[in-house]
Amino acid sequence: MDTTKSQALYERAKKVIPKGIHGHYGYAVTDASPVFFERAEGAHFTDIDGNDYVDWMCAYGPMILGYNHPAVDGAAAKQMAAGNTVSLASPVLVELAERLVDQITGADWALFGKNGADGTTLAVMVARAATGRKYVVKVDGGYHGAAAWMQTPGNPGSTPLDHELVLSVPWNDTAALQRVLDEHDGDVACFISSPYHHPVFVDNELPADGYWSAVETMCRKAGVVLIVDDVRAGFRIDLRGSHTAYGFQPDLMCFGKALGNGHPIAALTGSDALKSAATDVFYTGTQFFNAGPMAAAVATLDELVATDAADRITDLGERLNAGLVDVAVSHGHDLRATGVPGMPYYRIAGEGGAKFHARWIAACVERGAYLLSYHNHFVSVAHTDEDLKRTWDIADQAFTAIAD
Amino acid sequence: MDTTKSQALYERAKKVIPKGIHGHYGYAVTDASPVFFERAEGAHFTDIDGNDYVDWMCAYGPMILGYNHPAVDGAAAKQMAAGNTVSLASPVLVELAERLVDQITGADWALFGKNGADGTTLAVMVARAATGRKYVVKVDGGYHGAAAWMQTPGNPGSTPLDHELVLSVPWNDTAALQRVLDEHDGDVACFISSPYHHPVFVDNELPADGYWSAVETMCRKAGVVLIVDDVRAGFRIDLRGSHTAYGFQPDLMCFGKALGNGHPIAALTGSDALKSAATDVFYTGTQFFNAGPMAAAVATLDELVATDAADRITDLGERLNAGLVDVAVSHGHDLRATGVPGMPYYRIAGEGGAKFHARWIAACVERGAYLLSYHNHFVSVAHTDEDLKRTWDIADQAFTAIAD
Structure with missing residues (x-):
């Protein structure tokens, strides 16, 4: 595959x-990877060197219905033609x-931002305002955006004070x-977590039986x-919020990414x-009132329901994974x-470990x-189904290509 | 003016x-004000009760070329049809x-976010990463977005730690x-300020002669x-950045609002x-790579240059202000x-003070x-010119209406 144009533009x-x-x-980005896209359609994008890809990253989550979805983009365009960012709300x-109040289990109200971090940061502020307490408890390796309180200690530009009120527990x-x-009895404002554990670089983990109901009981007591951060998983597990599938009720639920199918919007x-x-918390932004992305979100929610999206995505994901595992087995991996x-994390266990896995992924790309x-x-x-088959074929060829 | 529909939807x-x-x-929002728009065009919007307004708020800054600007919205739509939020950059x-590097004086690179606060927060992180220092100095009443470090002490949901490293000086x-x-010698990472002082609720203030060159010298030493936060004033004073007009060179310059003429984008x-x-700072967001708003920004910059926007806006603003002052004088105010x-703050001095002023503004709306x-x-x-005349007429009628 030729990525000359991408690499030149990267320079x-x-x-x-x-x-x-x-x-x-x-x-x-690597020395050989595609870096820039030319166009995207459905579940595919084409890079600026003309290479076509079945896209299993979906823009890191936003794309859930397909790129250039006519109903979603049409709704956004119609609203933008009437007005997008105006001196009044739309x-x-x-x-x-x-x-959202109709669809999301336990949601009585909604507020909007642009990125997931707008929602998670506002959620923490609401929790502090409601409780008068200061500590945030999160899960080790959990990611809730790049705001100060979520920066990894030692990150360039962050200060120890950013993390002083953030405590962490294993998943x-x-x-x-x-x-x-118990240690901080009366001082903990909130516990924030993804509905299941999807860190980077390591296997993802589902909630153990009884985990979430125990957490809910402990938090109430x-x-x-x-707070459930459903920014990444939202609408890919259950259209009523992932907490619905796992049978518990958070006080605050954060959405983003898939909510606008690529149009910038997040919700708390x-x-x-x-x-x-x-109501009391002051948190806002110039672009929080963009009406186009809101219209896109309404259309996205409609299409998600109409296509029974979460179940369909789960089914597709199960088949994708089973096929890839079969291909790997056929090569002894x-x-x-x-x-x-619907959000698989892949790792080749055993021989070669992470390095061999990375070579295989690069060969697939x-x-x-x-x-x-x-x-x-x-x-x-x-x-x-064609995308599944093409991906399995590519996976197969990739294993062959990197075999010693 | 009937705002029944707005008020009902607000309920x-x-x-x-x-x-x-x-x-x-x-x-x-007040009991009688319009709350929701139906459509916007040029410098006007129509509320959902059908009332038309000359809009002097411009969506709190984003609208600089007119609502529904064909070149800007066309560029955004064209890019969005090719791809907006995709797994690669555009x-x-x-x-x-x-x-931006070509146009903004002293800019050697750019990074992008959605809201102005994305840029100002990243700017502070870059300053801390570069200096290894912790304190931020800002101006009393200066606003650089709603991130934790910018929350007013005591705001519901913020904690004293949020403000512990933020020092403040008068404009x-x-x-x-x-x-x-001097007091924090060797511990101050950055000084962040708007190019001129535009707080809310009080008269805005321009830089005194020699102020900025003195500040620049002190910071260098x-x-x-x-850091100059040009999110609000950017492109309304000087198309090369407001610091160019005031003759000094910041190390970091933040833009937003007008940059995309209503499409959500901010830049550092x-x-x-x-x-x-x-390069070292980790700061990102799901929507930071939206290509549509970037295309809108390129088109906006082109149109700003083509229309000599800053000078034109300054001229329009001077005439608007002179006309309104004349109308006020004719009523003894x-x-x-x-x-x-191009960004006037109005206040009726003397009799009645803020209360009388608010009544006059409401009568204008x-x-x-x-x-x-x-x-x-x-x-x-x-x-x-017609908008100017209509506004002066309305101001005149408003004074008459509220006269005792």
């Missing part, structure tokens, strides 16, 4: 952009809030959580606000008990697919299946 | 949105960075700044990174000396217009001139 980018490609997109703000460890709640939804605290089926070696993937409604 | 909004209208838009990312007070730099630009630190001409009593306004390229 140009480095002159005017720190790192060339900054942020989370930057980690995927009625679609209310429509979208009502839609699936109710005893550790109880210890932290300790007066701790329970919450219970009536926290509405007053949410032990490929593990962890996390929920080179052949037109866009995968990442260190991150969960995303399945969409737009992926087809 | 509906309160059921599903904390405060009904949250964030900065919420402060403008070439327009590089094009926009090069465009135009070089002696106070020098004292703070103390090894303090100088900086000097080569800080490029390495910017002392209307003060402060700040730069009621007659179709959208103004705010506590915030600077924004002039755009789309405002016409």
Whole structure:
């Protein structure tokens, strides 16, 4: 595969952009990888060298219905033609809030931002305002955006004070959580977690039986606000919020990524008990009232329901994973697919370890299946049986190509 | 003016949105005000009751070329049809960075976010990463977004730790700044400020003669990174950045609002000396790579140059202000217009004070001139001589209407 144009433009980018490609997109860039897209459609994109890819990253989550979805992009375009960012709010703000309140289990209200971190940061503020407490408890390796409180200690530009009120417990460890709640009894404002554990670089983990109901009980007892960050998993497990599938009720639920199918919008939804605290918190942004992305979100929610998206994505993911595991087995490799089926994290266990796995992923990308070696993937409604078959074939060829 | 539909929808909004209208838009809502727009075009918007307004708030800054600008919205739509949020970056990312480096005085690189606060927060992180120092110095009443470090102490949901490393000095007070730099010698990472002082609720203030060159010298001497937050004023004073008009060179320059003419994008630009630190900082968001708003920004920059926007806006603002002051004088009132001409803050001095001023503003809104009593306004390229005349007429009628 030729990525000459991508690599040349990347060199140009480095002159005017720190790192060339900054942020989370930057980690995927290698000496041979595609760096820039030319166009995207359905579950595919074409890079600027003309190579076509089955895209299993879905823009790191936003794309859930397919790129250039006519109903979603049409709704956004129609709203933008009427007005996008204006000195007043648009009625679609209310429509979208009502839609989320109807759809998300336990949601009595909604507020909007752009990135997932807008919602998670606002959630923590609402929890602090409601409880008058200061500590945040999170899960080791959990990621809730790049705001100060979520920076990894020691990150350039962050300070020790950023992390001083953030405590951390292992995933699936109710005893550790109880210890932290006891140690800081009366001082913990909230526990924030993804519905299941999807860190980077390591196997993803589902909740153990009884984990979430135990956590819910512990939080209620300790007066701790329970926040679920459903930004990454939202709508790929259950259209009513992933907590619905896992049978528990958070106080605050954060959505983003898939909510606008590529149009920039994030939401915080919450219970009536926290509405007053949410009213008191000052958190806003110039672009929080963009009406186009709100119209896109309403259309996305409609299409998600119409296509029974979560079940369909789960089914597609199960088949994708089973096929890839079979291909790996046929080459004598032990490929593990962890996390929920619609957001698989892959790792080849045993011989060669991470290095061999990374070589295999690179060989897949080179052949037109866009995968990442260190991150969960995303399945969409737009992926087809043909995409599955092409991906299995590519995986097969990739194993052959990297065999010694 | 009938705002029945707006007020009814606002009641509906309160059921599903904390405060009904949250964030900065919420402060403008009164029992009689318009709350929701139906459509916007040029320098006007129509509320859902069918009332038309000359809009002097320009969506709190984003609208600089006119709502529904064909070249800008066409560029965004074209890019979105090719792809907006995809698993790779778009070439327009590089094009926009090069465009800013060409246009903004002293900019050697650019990074992108959604809201102004993304840029100002990243700027502070870059300054800390570059200096290894912790303190941020800002100006009393200066606003750089709603991130934790910018929350007003005591705000619900913020903690004392959020503010512990943020020091504050009065505007135009070089002696106070020098004292703070001396007191915390070797510990101050950056000084962040708007190019001129545009707080809410009080008269805005321009830089005193020699202020900025003195500040620049003091920062250089103390090894303090100088950050200019040009999110609000950017492109309304000077198309090369407001610092160019005031004759000084910051190390980091933040843009947003007008940059995308309503499409959500913000930028941090900086000097080569800080490029390495910017490379090291981890700060990202799901929507930071949206290509549509980047295409909108390139088109906006082109149109700003083509229309000589800053000079045109300054001229329109000067005439707007002079006309309003004349109308006020004809009614025996002392209307003060402060700040730069393209972003006037209004206050009626003397009898009645803030209360009388608020009554006059409300009477103007009621007659179709959208103004705010506590915030600077924004002039755009789309405002016409007819809009000026209509606004002066409305101001005149409003004074008559509220006369006792």
